[in-house]
Amino acid sequence: MFDSPPAAPAAPVGIANGKSRFQPPPSPATQPPPPPTSVTGFVKNAVNGQGVAGVNLTFTSGPNVGKSVVTGVDGSYTFSSLLQVPLGTLEASKQGFEGFSDTFAVKDRLPRFDVMLAPAMALGSLRFVLAWGSKPNDLDIHLTTPNAACKVSYQNKVCRDAR
Numbered sequence: 001m002f003d004s005p006p007a008a009p010a011a012p013v014g015i016a017n018g019k020s021r022f023q024p025p026p027s028p029a030t031q032p033p034p035p036p037t038s039v040t041g042f043v044k045n046a047v048n049g050q051g052v053a054g055v056n057l058t059f060t061s062g063p064n065v066g067k068s069v070v071t072g073v074d075g076s077y078t079f080s081s082l083l084q085v086p087l088g089t090l091e092a093s094k095q096g097f098e099g100f101s102d103t104f105a106v107k108d109r110l111p112r113f114d115v116m117l118a119p120a121m122a123l124g125s126l127r128f129v130l131a132w133g134s135k136p137n138d139l140d141i142h143l144t145t146p147n148a149a150c151k152v153s154y155q156n157k158v159c160r161d162a163r
Contacts, residue, residue, distance in 0.1 A: 003126055034084040037108045042075045043092060046116040046129040051075020055094045055117065062088035064106060082106050 043055045051074040058068040063083045071077045082088075085106050090096040090113075097117040104113065118129055128141055145150045150159035 034108060036081040037084050037106065037110070038078060038080045039082060039106060039113050040076070040078045041113040041115065043071045043077065043115045043117055044075055046118040047127075052094060052097070052117055055092050055097075055115075057090060057092050057115070060091050060101070060105070062091045062106070064088050084108060090115075092117060102161055 017111045036121040043052045043057070044050065045052050051071070052129045052137060053071055053075060053163050055075070055077075056068060057071070057079075058076055059065050059079075059082075062085045064079075064085065065088075067082065069079055071075045083106070087103050088106045089101060094117065097119055098121075100115055100117055102115070116129060118127060121127055128143075130141060139152055144150070145159065152159050
């Protein structure tokens with residue numbers, strides 16, 4: 001006959017009045033939620049860089065859903081008392097401009113969050129707007145027409161041979 005070692009208890013056991021009793025494992029320390037924060041920025045015209053007044057900005061996902069502000073005369077906006085969340089979707093809209101939607105982290109000390117709105121265009125038109133911050137330090141786009149008759153880039157800004 002073989003002796004097997006005693007099974008380890010599933011949870012800590014305590015002794016009270018000579019009798020053993022079950023003790024549930026300690027619960028992890030509950031951390032308070034982070035304090036509310038704010039997000040500020042500017043809504044700018046993607047073509048000329050000027051501020052756009054009267055833009056409606058609304059959170060459409062996450063715990064801040066439904067919170068909304070309108071930009072001032074210079075295109076500036078501020079959301080106050082936002083819950084800090086890993087991700088939230090912000091949408092911007094104004095008559096005469098294409099819609100905007102972006103998902104980002106809402107957190108304390110978020111640098112300014114600027115929005116670029118492109119003016120609405122005629123049906124069949126194309127516009128590419130490249131906007132970036134300090135990283136990457138270079139951003140470019142290269143386009144080729146479907147028949148490869150023309151290539152457009154920073155060095156060749158106009159497509160004269162497209163058919």
